[in-house]
Amino acid sequence: MNNTILNSYSGIKTHQFGLDSVSNNIANVNTVGFRESRPEFETLFAPKTSSNGPTSNEINMGATAASNAISTQNGSYKLSDGEFDLAYQGKGWFVVGENKEGEMEVKKDSFSQKQENFFTRDGNFGKDAQGYLVNSRGYYVYGVNLGKIQNGVFISSPQDDEQNLASEKLSPLRIPQDLHCKPAQTTKVQASINLNKTQNPKNAYDAFVVDGKLDEKKILDADVNIFFANQKSLDSQINNEAKITLTSNDGKQQTYTFYYGEGKENSFRTLGELKSLIKEKTGLDLNIATQNTDSKTPSLAVELSSPNFAQPDIQTDGSFFEALGMNTKREQQMATVSPYTPNQSYAPNELVSYLGITFKKINQAGNSNPLESPKDWEIVGTNNVKNFDENKTYSAGDVVKKDGSVYLMDDKNQFLKISDEKTFQYPTYNPQEQYGKNTFVQFENKLYERIGETGNSNPAQDPEGWQEISLGKILSKSLEVPHFTSNIDIYDENGKKYHLISQYNLVEGFNTTDQKNQKWEVKTYIQDIESKNRLGDEVTHFISFDQDNQPTAQTAEIDFKGKKIAYDIAGTEKEKSSDELYSESRVVSSSQNGYPDGLLEQTSINENGVIFLKFSNGKQEAMGRIGVVAFVNDQGLSKMGGNLFGLESTLIGGEKHLKSGNPILGWNESGKLTMGNIKQGYLETSNVNVGNALTELILMQRGYSMNAKSFTTGDELIKEAINLKK
Structure with missing residues (x-):
């Protein structure tokens, strides 16, 4: 046999190998995840000959298939409506296996598996009857399982998800269809x-009254700008002026102006500051009054009143009082105090008016003259005593006041000091004392007059012994505070x-x-x-x-x-x-x-392959991830059919090694894919380039034909040589 036949024969076989490979590519042009094969050829051998010339005279003998390499190019990506259809874009492979109890561990420098596993780019996944993720051949899809599904119940524990999703252990993934999310108590x-x-003004009573008791300090310490009255904000930066005009019984007027803010005389911010200023300048009382206590909706109001028996005319004005609904006038009123009668007997704490002075009976009952018996009577008010007038002539028994003192003219026409000026303050009720008629007491910010016989009953609980009276209080609209x-x-x-x-x-x-x-x-x-x-x-x-x-x-x-x-x-x-x-x-x-509790509604897989489960209770949490591995040498993988590739070993230096190298995890320590990403709802098509495949087919066909022609030529030459012998 001559070398022509040998070379052409090897060429025919080699190009047949190429034709088989290219035709297989074309046959799988629509196979999901198919990896194109690239047939590669090499010279069969070259015999060694000796030559003294400057050039080699060796002739390569024939051709043979060197390899059928795997194309690692990405295919195209098409939309798919499969819930678990996935496409991987980048360097790497999905992991599948036949054993649902299997496990595969991929460490940095080592690799172990309990069973044989396979690798694929075909992401046409679904679920079997038990809820395992499988490919079209029923092989189980491997990945990281966070272990949150126990006995058909999903138990939330997201605390260490980032760390656990970077696990090196891969096992089959299972998502039961009737999966429940276990409820959890709020902590x-x-x-x-x-x-x-x-916005949203609310009755201030609900904010400042606890268990029926007003926290007056809290409300007095509050900036007045927080309050509303009659559903309107006081807006004290604008409504910042409060005026009080007092008109005494002799017709004299005095106006006092108070300002919200800082920097001016008589400035205030809180109701407590305003209360102190009003008391200091006018002698009036500013209090917080509780109203409608017998109703289901008690309320609070600002109350302006006089502690004096002889109350002057009070007029309030200014934008601040207007915002509170207190712009009004209260004319002079006087609590009824009986004049002293010599023949009448008076009980302890009874009040009488004598020569413009208000006296209170002390000690036991009696009818002694108030001026002549200081041990039986106490001067408690000099409001109605007239001021001393130098142009007026006084006689014995006249009483005047001057420079803070009260004087009585005796029968020698000499003024004798009998008391300092006193502004009457309503006494506070004391259950240890006895009170007779014409007795006035304060109790729970209200004024009461004794109308019954002498006694010490509680004014609020004894309507037959006491009656509430008013001395012309000025009340604001009900206070409110912003609420939500x-x-x-x-x-x-x-x-x-x-x-x-x-x-x-x-x-x-x-x-x-x-x-x-x-x-x-x-x-x-x-x-x-x-x-x-x-x-x-x-x-x-x-x-x-x-x-x-x-x-x-x-x-x-x-x-x-x-x-x-x-x-x-x-x-x-x-x-x-x-x-x-x-x-x-x-x-x-x-x-x-x-x-x-919630039922599984939807499964989603993000670009890092993390599987999220969404439940009807709104809970959405990771349960694991799709396994992805890569290899140093993809060409070392063995074609197993069914779009699957397996591991193949070889002996190197007497030791067994994987041709592809050990698998490499597709994610880093933070759990993110490092060599590609996953697309849910897509499938990767075959990466066969149809145009190139047809071109390769033509080239392989021509190569085959030419080698066949060479074979025929070689055969004819042999025949001719044989005929020469004949």
Whole structure:
């Protein structure tokens, strides 16, 4: 046999190998995930000959198939409606296996598996009857299983997901169709709240009265600018002037002006500061009065009154009093005090008027003259004593006042000092004392007159012995404070829903051009939705905002079915609470770690291959990830059919090694894919280039034909040589 036949024969076989490979590529042009084969040829051998010339005279002998390499180019990607259809874009392979109990561990420097596993780019996955993810041949899809599905129930535990998703262990993935999400009891709630102090006025009684007792200090310490009256904000920066005009019984007038803010004389910010100023300048009392106590809706009001028996005319004016609804006038009134009668017997604490002086009976009953018996009578008021007039002639028995003292002219026409001037203050009720008729006492910010016989009964509880009287009080409209109620759903361990209700009341606050500070009192409790009953005790906590709008809030601890709820109203992890006036009071966002029972609704897989399960209770959480591995040498993988590739070993230096090298995990320590990404709802088509394949087919056909022609030529030459012998 000559070399022509040998060479052409090897050429025919080699090109047949090429034709087989190319035709296989064309046959799989629409096979999902198919990897194109690239036939590669090499010289069969070259015999060694000796030559002394400057060039080689060796002739390569024939051709043979060197390899049928795998094309690692990405194919095209097409949309697919399969729930678990996946496409991988980049360097790497999906992992599948025949054993549902199998496990594969891929470490940095080692690799182990309990069974044979295969690798594919065909992401045409679905679920079998048991909920395992499988490919079209029924092989199980391997990945990282976070172990959250136990006995058909999903148990949430997202704390270490990032770390666990970077696991080196791969096993079959299973997602039961009737999967339930186990409910969890709420133990942590965060809320981002915007509180607008210009909205939602609420009865101030609910904010400042606890268990029926008014916290007067709290309301007096509050900046007046937090209050509303008759559903309108006091807006004290604009309504900042309060005027009081007093007209005495001799016709003299005196006007006092008070200003909200700072920097001026008689400036105030709080009701307590205004109360002190009014008392100091006018002698009037500014108090907080509780109204409608017998109704279901008691209320609070600002009350301006005089502690004197002889009350002057009082007129209030100015924008501040107008905003409170107190712009009015109260004419002079006097409590009825009987004049002293010598023949009448007086009981202890009875009051009489004598020579313009108000006396109170002390010690035992009697009818002695008040001026002549100081041990039996006490001077308690000199309001009605006239001022001394130098142009007037006085006679014995006349009483005048001058320079803070009260004088009586005796029968020698000499003025004798009998007392200092005294402004009558209503005495406070003392249950240890006896009170007779014409006795006046203060009790619970009200004035009472004794109308019964001498006794010491409680004025509020004895309407037959006492009657309430009024000396011309000026009352504001009912006070209100900005309010907001939030409602956040929480859950117990069985998934039953409750309401976490918080009531926000503005109790302190400044708000000027250069200063801003607000403090809201928050009362939080848990409400049963069905019965509307309160569950457990109400907890009081606070949130405040500084001048930079930064919130500060204590975390409230709320008892809830044997556990504690840590309730933080300073904000969520994404946004803080605020007190912006351009936005309504509302819950901007909230988060809590409890949830009810839920059924699996949807499965989604992100670009990193992480599998998220979404349940009907709104819970969405990772359960695992799709396994992806890569190889140093993809060409070392063995074609197994069915779009699968396997591992193949070889001996190198007497040791067994994988041709492809050990598998390499497709993600880093943070769990992110490093060599590609996954696309859910897509499939990767064959990476065969049809145009190139047809071209290769033609070239292989021509090569085959030419080698066949060479073979025929060689055969004819042999025949001719044989004929020469004949």
